[in-house]
Amino acid sequence: MSIASDLLRGSTDTIILAHLLKGDSYAYEINKNILRKSGGSFEFKEATLYTAFRRLEQSGCISSYWGDEDTGARRRYYTITTKGRNMFYQNQKEWQNARELIDSLVGIWEDTDGK
Amino acid sequence: MSIASDLLRGSTDTIILAHLLKGDSYAYEINKNILRKSGGSFEFKEATLYTAFRRLEQSGCISSYWGDEDTGARRRYYTITTKGRNMFYQNQKEWQNARELIDSLVGIWEDTDGK
DNA sequence: CCAAGATACCTTGACAGGTGAGGTACTACG
DNA sequence: CGTAGTACCTCACCTGTCAAGGTATCTTGG
DSSP: OOOOHHHHGGGHHHHHHHHHTTSOEEHHHHHHHHHHHTTTSOOOOHHHHHHHHHHHHHTTSEEEEEOOOSSSSOOEEEEEOHHHHHHHHHHHHHHHHHHHHHHHHHSOOOOOSOO | OOOOHHHHGGGHHHHHHHHHTTSOEEHHHHHHHHHHHTTTSOOOOHHHHHHHHHHHHHTTSEEEEEOOOSSSSOOEEEEEOHHHHHHHHHHHHHHHHHHHHHHHHHSOOOOOSOO
């Protein structure tokens, strides 16, 4: 049953910022990109997706504007800000630390000390 | 400042189960082992720690008994159950999947498709 | 001897993020 | 015309974290 969502919880914002680093996009498209990149195994729930974008905008990491398509559903495009870029690099480092920490804590380690 | 706790959120139970896999222990000791293993960079907050143990016991993954030390603070020891063992191996697999997924989503990837 | 710190446990209330369930509006297809 | 896809949004609920408070015992330094 899909990927345990609590494991992704701390990476939601970072994943979104990573996509916007490549250029402006809109929530729905980013989610479909994630689905494709994960080989169909993961995408955000819609409620999670849109609240994440709102959170990121409110904290000044991204800014938005309406697309001007005159056909089909309207799209809200997002741009990553300087603050968002910094946040991303920071989060990326934190992820690397956390990953190594968890790896060392959930692995089947050999004894590290006598006793 | 320390490790972002949201990144650890989904691994709390797995980390505890991993320790109990090596033998019975008590909450405080496990937390200090975590602190030592992380090189002093991480340990659970007490409230988080004890609620996690209670959660695991209520879900049948661990069982507890009071230690019989007749000196010092009393200790509640925990034993991992068969259910807990299965849970651990399951969680460990999920962690590996999640880790790879996040790695692929927060990395600076090269283009994967034309456009 | 007594204060401080370590050991070891516990609970409560607030808060943040994820999510099910619901909604809107447009386009395309058969 | 009904269904499915695109694309957005909101609300109420649940779960896990954590600051803050508490209890009790033992050890160590002044």
